[in-house]
Structure formats: structure tokens, C-alpha cells
Amino acid sequence: MKILVIDDHALVREGLHQVLKGLDENVSVLQAGTCEQAFALADSHVDIDLVLLDYHLPDMTGLQALDVFGKNHPELPIVMLSGSANVQIMRQVLQSGASGFVTKSSLSDELLHAVRLVLNGDVYSPSELGSDFGALSFDGANAKPPLTQRQELVLRELLDGRSNREIGSSLNVSEETVKTHVASILRYFDVQNRTQAVVAAARCGYRPTSAA
Structure with missing residues (x-):
């Protein structure tokens, strides 16, 4: 598991590194003090599983950085960190x-709960938002958010009939990360196993990588 931590305070980054060991003692944590450093790391490490992004950074706001990540690395899930509990933010x-x-x-x-939830393909809503987050829509009041780009890549590998180990090797991610994405895909299609997921995906128009 590899996580990119972006914060301009070295002590905060080191503290987060120690906390993240609660996920996995061998978790790999990349650290960046600026967005420029972070973007370079994201470009050179294609196997990053998640980004922890500070809202206040010296060279760019968290929202601006979020936009750049969304354009250049749409498959990366990002958890925003902030000293503010402002509900509007x-x-x-x-x-x-x-x-x-x-x-x-x-x-x-x-x-750790938030990170685990996001790694499983879900969205973590802070308690301060209460039920308000239910009003946030993606493309409509109750529309289901689309699969992430990484989840779609894993799904197409499933359609090719590849095992978790083969998918991990193909996408340059750990087998554990593949299992997490597969679990998210099963929940997305509301099915119980990989075979059912493949059938459901085919009905929705997904095709194997060999047919792409």
C-alpha cells in the first residue's frame, strides 16, 4: 500500500506517517511539502493508492490541487485534511x-476509518456535515457516482478473466489493493461474486481490454 501525504509542515507529515502505520506496518508513505513536489511524485509513482491533501498549502489551495489531480490522475482517491471545521468548505x-x-x-x-472507507471505494463524510451530505449530488439527487478510473481498469481485467495476482502485476499495484477494488466493484453492481460482476458489467456495456 502506498499513500502520498501532502502538507507543508514536516512534523505533520511525520505524524501522519506514524498514524498510517495503523493501516499496515509496512505502508509506504511518500511525502511532499508543496503541490509541485506532490504532482511530480504522482507522475513518477503510478502505484499510489490514496492521497492525503492539506487544504492550505504555500503554492496552491487544496481545491486547486484537487482540480489538478482530477485532470491528471482521476483514478486517485483524495482525502482532504484541514484545520478548519467549516461546513461550507x-x-x-x-x-x-x-x-x-x-x-x-x-x-x-x-x-484511519476514513482512509479505510475511501480505499474501499466509498466516500467519507465528516460528522459535522450530519445528514447534509445526503443532499450532495453527483449527477442528480440520488445518482450513483461512476466507478473510478482505477476501478474501471480492474473491472476490464476481470472481464479478461485475470486473477487478482495477474491484475496486480498488469496494473503495477499490490494484490491487496486489487482485492479492495474488486470488493468495491461487487458493491457497485450489488452482486456477490466476480462472475456475477462480469455479467452485470457486460450488460452495462463494459468490454474486456482485448476488445477495447
Whole structure:
């Protein structure tokens, strides 16, 4: 598992690194103090699983950085971190494409919960938003958000009949990461196994990579 942490304070980055070991003792944490450094790392490490992005950075705002990541690396889930618990900011961040928002005053367990949830393909809504987040829409009041680009890549590999290990090798990600994406795909199509997912995906127009 590889996570990119973006914050202009070295002590904060180191603290987050220690917290993230709660996910996996061997988690690989890349650190960047500016957006420029972060974009370079994202370009050179294609196997990043998640980004923790500070809302206040010296060279760009968190929202601006979120927009750049969305254009250049749309498959990367991003959790925004902020010292502010402003509900309007939370809502704006989530509507702009972030997969989660965590305040820096949160306990480490809450951050780990948010990261696990996002890695499973879900969206983490902070408690401060209450039920308001239900009003946030993607393309309509109750529209289901689309699969992420990474999930679509995994799905097409499933359609090719490849195993988790083969998919991991093909996409240059860990087998554990593939399992996480497969679980998200099963939930997305509301099915119980890979075979059912393949059938459901084919009905929705998805095709194997060999047919793309």
C-alpha cells in the first residue's frame, strides 16, 4: 500500500506517517511539502493508492490541487485534511471530487476509518456535515457516482478473466489493493461474486481490454 501525504509542515507529515502505520506496518508513505513536489511524485509513482491533501498549502489551495489531480490522475482517491471545521468548505471539497474530508483535530482512529472507507471505494463524510451530505449530488439527487478510473481498469481485467495476482502485476499495484477494488466493484453492481460482476458489467456495456 502506498499513500502520498501532502502538507507543508514536516512534523505533520511525520505524524501522519506514524498514524498510517495503523493501516499496515509496512505502508509506504511518500511525502511532499508543496503541490509541485506532490504532482511530480504522482507522475513518477503510478502505484499510489490514496492521497492525503492539506487544504492550505504555500503554492496552491487544496481545491486547486484537487482540480489538478482530477485532470491528471482521476483514478486517485483524495482525502482532504484541514484545520478548519467549516461546513461550507467541507461541502465544497466533497462536491469538487474529494473522497473524504478529515479535520486535523480528529482522533487518529477517525482518520484511519476514513482512509479505510475511501480505499474501499466509498466516500467519507465528516460528522459535522450530519445528514447534509445526503443532499450532495453527483449527477442528480440520488445518482450513483461512476466507478473510478482505477476501478474501471480492474473491472476490464476481470472481464479478461485475470486473477487478482495477474491484475496486480498488469496494473503495477499490490494484490491487496486489487482485492479492495474488486470488493468495491461487487458493491457497485450489488452482486456477490466476480462472475456475477462480469455479467452485470457486460450488460452495462463494459468490454474486456482485448476488445477495447
